[in-house]
Amino acid sequence: MATTDKGSRGYLIGIVMVAVLGGLLFGYDTAVISGAEKGLQAFFMGAKDFTYTKGWHGFTSSSALIGCIIGSAFSGFLASKLGRKRSLILAGVLFFVSAFGSMNPEFLLFQHGTPTYSLLVTFNIYRVIGGIGVGLASAICPMYIGEVAPSNIRGMLVSWNQFAIIFGQLVVYFVNFVILGSHANPVYDAAGAIANMADAQWTIETGWRYMFGSEMVPAGLFAILICFVPETPRYLVMIGRDDVAERILARINGSSRATQILQDIKETITVKTERLFTYGYMCIFVGIMLSVFQQAVGINAVLYYAPRIFKDMGMENEMVFTVFMGVINILFTLVAVFTVEKWGRKPLLIWGSIGMALGAFGVAVTFGHQGMEMVTAISIMVYSASFMFSWGPICWVLIAEIFPNTIRGAAVAIAVAFQWIFNFIVSSTFVPMFDMHLSEGDDFGHWFTYGLYGAMCLIAAVFVWRLVPETKGKTLEDMTKVWRR
Numbered sequence: 001m002a003t004t005d006k007g008s009r010g011y012l013i014g015i016v017m018v019a020v021l022g023g024l025l026f027g028y029d030t031a032v033i034s035g036a037e038k039g040l041q042a043f044f045m046g047a048k049d050f051t052y053t054k055g056w057h058g059f060t061s062s063s064a065l066i067g068c069i070i071g072s073a074f075s076g077f078l079a080s081k082l083g084r085k086r087s088l089i090l091a092g093v094l095f096f097v098s099a100f101g102s103m104n105p106e107f108l109l110f111q112h113g114t115p116t117y118s119l120l121v122t123f124n125i126y127r128v129i130g131g132i133g134v135g136l137a138s139a140i141c142p143m144y145i146g147e148v149a150p151s152n153i154r155g156m157l158v159s160w161n162q163f164a165i166i167f168g169q170l171v172v173y174f175v176n177f178v179i180l181g182s183h184a185n186p187v188y189d190a191a192g193a194i195a196n197m198a199d200a201q202w203t204i205e206t207g208w209r210y211m212f213g214s215e216m217v218p219a220g221l222f223a224i225l226i227c228f229v230p231e232t233p234r235y236l237v238m239i240g241r242d243d244v245a246e247r248i249l250a251r252i253n254g255s256s257r258a259t260q261i262l263q264d265i266k267e268t269i270t271v272k273t274e275r276l277f278t279y280g281y282m283c284i285f286v287g288i289m290l291s292v293f294q295q296a297v298g299i300n301a302v303l304y305y306a307p308r309i310f311k312d313m314g315m316e317n318e319m320v321f322t323v324f325m326g327v328i329n330i331l332f333t334l335v336a337v338f339t340v341e342k343w344g345r346k347p348l349l350i351w352g353s354i355g356m357a358l359g360a361f362g363v364a365v366t367f368g369h370q371g372m373e374m375v376t377a378i379s380i381m382v383y384s385a386s387f388m389f390s391w392g393p394i395c396w397v398l399i400a401e402i403f404p405n406t407i408r409g410a411a412v413a414i415a416v417a418f419q420w421i422f423n424f425i426v427s428s429t430f431v432p433m434f435d436m437h438l439s440e441g442d443d444f445g446h447w448f449t450y451g452l453y454g455a456m457c458l459i460a461a462v463f464v465w466r467l468v469p470e471t472k473g474k475t476l477e478d479m480t481k482v483w484r485r
Contacts, residue, residue, distance in 0.1 A: 352390020
């Protein structure tokens with residue numbers, strides 16, 4: 001494709017489309033458990049050598065998050081040593097291995113279809129491997145896009161990564177729905193035994209395997225396609241390959257603009273790395289708290305447990321409502337994609353926080369009340385939709401662009417590691433909090449949980465208003481000047 005003085009928009013779009021496949025896998029891998037967890041639970045309940053408790057199931061359902069923490073923590077090191085591109089290739093391989101192993105954890109080691117304690121450990125190892133891939137992709141995909149994108153459309157292009165995450169969740173909701181088909185999920189009686197064993201037998205033996213295995217298709221595609229995209233110009237300058245960096249910049253921005261951008265990059269990368277706190281503690285604090293608030297508002301408790309939440313609300317077909325919520329999430333993510341460069345980052349975060357607070361408080365007040373089911377469902381949709389045009393995409397935009405060049409790899413790794421730590425905390429505490437009772441039959445856990453999330457949304461709005469700098473229209477090199485001041 002020929003390079004013009006204005007650059008090739010098609011070349012840029014092609015690069016970004018491949019990179020956002022990592023975001024799609026991020027969403028796919030983290031949400032696949034929502035459809036598979038009931039069949040998986042029933043499968044391991046059949047083990048003879050140990051008792052598969054609710055505690056074990058809670059750990060198994062969230063074990064991938066352990067890998068996410070590990071992958072994100074090492075993402076800065078790998079992005080600096082291997083480069084952004086090769087780190088993403090590694091993530092794609094990990095996704096594929098995890099999908100295959102989660103589908104068939106008995107591979108070469110155990111008798112197929114016989115649940116044992118050793119098989120459970122092996123299954124969780126495969127899920128952790130996939131989590132490491134998610135952790136790498138969650139940090140490096142937005143970093144990659146941010147480092148190749150022109151400043152005037154960087155926010156929009158990084159927002160497409162969040163769109164891909166939500167689209168990946170929607171795809172896997174739909175795939176799980178299709179795989180389940182006319183088969184039934186296990187239903188448990190008051191004693192905890194499976195009440196519909198005959199109807200749910202296929203789901204218990206096979207269905208959950210197909211759900212995990214379906215990820216091999218996008219994972220393999222990503223691992224292959226990422227081999228054909230270039231390394232980011234900013235990383236190439238850091239390793240002394242200025243000539244290659246300038247050629248890539250010219251194809252994206254045009255030859256005359258590329259020369260200026262290259263000079264700006266070289267001026268800010270006087271050394272390959274600087275100490276983490278070179279630009280002050282506030283720089284790192286703001287990045288970490290953006291990640292913390294993105295999880296502390298409680299959204300992943302809804303995304304991970306959506307089918308169960310809708311079932312508890314009395315909805316007859318919880319999977320249909322889950323898919324519908326996924327469609328709403330997609331539409332409102334597009335709001336951020338097409339407004340982030342016009343309205344800026346801070347206004348979207350503040351208004352999204354307020355919308356989430358209203359939705360969360362609505363759920364807190366109405367959940368469990370007879371005749372209020374539809375109000376509760378609408379409140380959850382408002383809560384989720386508000387996140388999708390604000391904290392969902394905009395947090396990733398800011399993390400990709402807010403740090404100066406020379407500390408970006410390490411700073412992004414720390415910020416994203418905190419994100420996954422708080423993701424694990426929120427996801428693992430949701431069910432115990434939601435089921436809390438001060439007296440028999442009361443709804444204390446319901447209103448306390450969503451009331452807490454609503455309060456966190458309001459605190460997040462104040463944090464953004466007071467401490468987060470607006471980055472709309474600024475180059476990545478400008479962030480050095482922002483934090484120097």
